[in-house]
Amino acid sequence: MAKTILLVDDSVTMLMSVKNNLEINGFKVETAEDGLKAMEKLNAGLKPDLIITDINMPKMGGIELIKKARALPGFRFMPILTLTTEAAQGKRDEGKAAGATGWLVKPVSGADLLKIIKQVLPGA
Amino acid sequence: MTAKSKKTALQNGTGRILFVSAGLMLVLMGGAVFFSPYLDSQLGNYKEVLFLGLAMVITCGSHWFLLETMQSPQTLSHTERVHATNEKLRYILNNITRQVESTLDNKGTSTGVINIVTDKLAVTLIECAEVLAERTAHLNATLQTGSNETLEMARETLLPLIDETADAITKYLNVGENVDAQLRERISKAQHLLLELRGALAEFAQQKPADSSAELSACIEQTGAMFDVHLKIDDFVNQQLEVVSNDTNESAIALVLHMRNLSDNAENLVRYINAAITKISAMDGGVNESVEFIVRIGHFIQEIPAKISADIHSIQGASGVIDGLSHLVDSIKEISFQTDILAVNASIQAAHAGDAGLGFKIVADEVRKLAVNSNQAAEMIETGLSEARKTIQDGLKFKFLDEVMQQMSEAARVMDVVQELENSHEDARQYYRTLFTVINQNNTKLAADIAEVLGSIQYQDIVRQRIERMQSATQRRNQLLLQFMEELERTNGHLADDFAEQMNIVLNDYIEQESYHGNSLNSDADNNQPPKFELF
Numbered sequence: 182m183a184k185t186i187l188l189v190d191d192s193v194t195m196l197m198s199v200k201n202n203l204e205i206n207g208f209k210v211e212t213a214e215d216g217l218k219a220m221e222k223l224n225a226g227l228k229p230d231l232i233i234t235d236i237n238m239p240k241m242g243g244i245e246l247i248k249k250a251r252a253l254p255g256f257r258f259m260p261i262l263t264l265t266t267e268a269a270q271g272k273r274d275e276g277k278a279a280g281a282t283g284w285l286v287k288p289v290s291g292a293d294l295l296k297i298i299k300q301v302l303p304g305a
Numbered sequence: 306m307t308a309k310s311k312k313t314a315l316q317n318g319t320g321r322i323l324f325v326s327a328g329l330m331l332v333l334m335g336g337a338v339f340f341s342p343y344l345d346s347q348l349g350n351y352k353e354v355l356f357l358g359l360a361m362v363i364t365c366g367s368h369w370f371l372l373e374t375m376q377s378p379q380t381l382s383h384t385e386r387v388h389a390t391n392e393k394l395r396y397i398l399n400n401i402t403r404q405v406e407s408t409l410d411n412k413g414t415s416t417g418v419i420n421i422v423t424d425k426l427a428v429t430l431i432e433c434a435e436v437l438a439e440r441t442a443h444l445n446a447t448l449q450t451g452s453n454e455t456l457e458m459a460r461e462t463l464l465p466l467i468d469e470t471a472d473a474i475t476k477y478l479n480v481g482e483n484v485d486a487q488l489r490e491r492i493s494k495a496q497h498l499l500l501e502l503r504g505a506l507a508e509f510a511q512q513k514p515a516d517s518s519a520e521l522s523a524c525i526e527q528t529g530a531m532f533d534v535h536l537k538i539d540d541f542v543n544q545q546l547e548v549v550s551n552d553t554n555e556s557a558i559a560l561v562l563h564m565r566n567l568s569d570n571a572e573n574l575v576r577y578i579n580a581a582i583t584k585i586s587a588m589d590g591g592v593n594e595s596v597e598f599i600v601r602i603g604h605f606i607q608e609i610p611a612k613i614s615a616d617i618h619s620i621q622g623a624s625g626v627i628d629g630l631s632h633l634v635d636s637i638k639e640i641s642f643q644t645d646i647l648a649v650n651a652s653i654q655a656a657h658a659g660d661a662g663l664g665f666k667i668v669a670d671e672v673r674k675l676a677v678n679s680n681q682a683a684e685m686i687e688t689g690l691s692e693a694r695k696t697i698q699d700g701l702k703f704k705f706l707d708e709v710m711q712q713m714s715e716a717a718r719v720m721d722v723v724q725e726l727e728n729s730h731e732d733a734r735q736y737y738r739t740l741f742t743v744i745n746q747n748n749t750k751l752a753a754d755i756a757e758v759l760g761s762i763q764y765q766d767i768v769r770q771r772i773e774r775m776q777s778a779t780q781r782r783n784q785l786l787l788q789f790m791e792e793l794e795r796t797n798g799h800l801a802d803d804f805a806e807q808m809n810i811v812l813n814d815y816i817e818q819e820s821y822h823g824n825s826l827n828s829d830a831d832n833n834q835p836p837k838f839e840l841f
Contacts, residue, residue, distance in 0.1 A: 190766075192769065194762060194763070198763055199759070201755075205752055205755065205756065206752075266766075266770050266822045267821055267822060268821065268837075269821040271821075277841045281841060283838070283840040283841060284839045285837070285838050286837040287763050287767055288761070288763035288767060289837075289838070290756070290757055291755075291760050292756060293838065295756075297840070
């Protein structure tokens with residue numbers, strides 16, 4: 182069965198490019214434009230196998246989303262990757278403390294993204 | 306700016322001189338009217354000369370004063386100086402603000418246009434890549450079915466799509482280049498103008514009156530410092546624009562290279578499909594011929610039992626007729642035998658009768674001869690019938706063998722044809738296996754290229770964010786400039802806040818923000834940057 186990935190980014194370009202790449206490679210992809218919409222989907226019962234989120238977004242940023250998602254039942258060990266232009270170590274530490282599984286700096290090639298997803302999603 | 310200040314002072318001085326000279330002329334004219342009878346009696350015709358002379362003196366005097374005023378330095382009061390300074394500063398800052406606002410504005414000017422256009426084009430590109438991926442997947446599925454018509458359709462849909470994608474990329478590149486060139490030209494013009502204004506300010510600061518107040522000097526110095534930071538911000542913005550330009554350029558080159566690979570792989574795919582269609586048609590022709598032949602042979606074999614059955618019926622019929630004739634021969638023989646016995650008995654009775662039976666004896670002998678002849682004829686018929694039966698049976702036997710031989714020959718050919726068919730089938734299987742392998746390899750490459758294209762498009766988002774940071778910094782700077790102008794006007798030059806320091810904060814914040822984003826294409830070369838991918 183295809184693994185489900187929740188993709189969160191305020192850029193339509195990013196959402197489209199990453200979504201298409203993942204779908205071509207057999208993943209089912211759900212998208213959200215910001216952290217708030219992502220939380221709405223998670224609260225509505227969406228249980229993805231992986232969350233990939235941007236950091237700087239309107240309404241609710243990636244760090245807050247990670248914190249809130251980790252607090253939900255069943256999301257404690259779910260892999261959450263950040264995909265952002267932020268590269269500073271301080272921000273990474275903040276993400277790690279919030280519960281992120283990994284930190285990816287944009288742009289990420291299709292092959293690299295799949296390689297990392299396979300590392301955090303065994304059997305994908 | 307200095308010229309404008311001078312002009313105002315001149316206007317004031319000239320007005321005063323003209324006012325005084327006009328007053329003197331009026332006094333002269335009044336005096337001329339009032340003392341006219343007395344002067345007529347005293348001076349006579351010299352009166353006009355006198356008035357003309359006085360009028361000329363007044364005119365020349367006023368001109369002389371006017372010339373003096375224009376050539377001599379203006380001595381302005383403290384309030385006038387502050388007013389003039391503020392006016393000059395306002396003029397400079399108005400120019401800066403107008404230029405800055407027209408250069409970096411979020412509503413429809415360069416940066417906004419970049420974001421809108423690149424975003425739209427990136428979306429088009431992604432859509433093309435998505436459809437391309439979908440159709441190649443469809444092509445792969447189609448190849449599994451191996452139908453010629455669907456292959457043709459797949460080829461026909463694939464080619465225009467490649468052209469559409471290539472067009473989208475070309476548009477992306479063209480628009481990107483145009484927008485980048487326009488933006489850089491605007492920035493360059495703005496910097497040029499700012500440098501000119503900075504020069505004017507420096508000149509103004511040098512020309513400031515020696516007795517100017519400390520507030521005025523501080524104000525000018527702060528304005529100069531703000532200019533310096535302003536120019537530094539512009540320099541930094543320009544550096545970022547160069548990074549943006551390089552990134553978009555590198556990204557575009559990467560896109561073009563990926564699309565070139567994509568196009569090559571798609572063309573290979575189409576070539577393989579064309580070759581497959583030709584070869585499959587040829588194989589179809591061969592298989593059809595073989596099948597037709599086998600069907601023909603099948604029909605022939607199906608008819609053989611019926612033919613054999615008919616032949617057997619014919620043989621059985623002929624044998625029955627011959628057997629019937631044999632019974633007739635037996636009957637003739639029986640009649641002949643009984644006739645012979647009858648003739649013998651008649652001869653015996655004729656002998657008993659003596660001479661009276663001589664005639665009867667002759668008849669009996671003749672009858673006996675007839676019986677013997679009949680018997681001989683019957684035997685001859687029997688021999689003939691036996692020969693006829695034998696001939697028919699032999700004839701049928703040979704005919705049947707011929708047919709069997711022919712049948713065996715055809716059967717042997719059927720085996721050859723079946724072997725050919727099997728060989729063709731094996732060829733076709735091998736061919737399809739190779740074709741699928743090659744097409745799968747091409748599809749894998751296509752999928753990888755599409756993924757890389759989609760990865761390269763992510764630079765649109767990075768560029769957008771870099772431009773947004775530029776916009777944020779320049780908006781803060783412009784807001785600070787406006788505050789500075791308002792404060793200048795409100796306090797009449799007595800500035801309380803350190804605006805130059807605040808401008809520095811804007812610059813430092815901007816530089817710090819940029820340092821958090823190490824996402825330039827060349828950032829990999831920087832060893833101080835944290836890794837691009839990190840799993841905690």
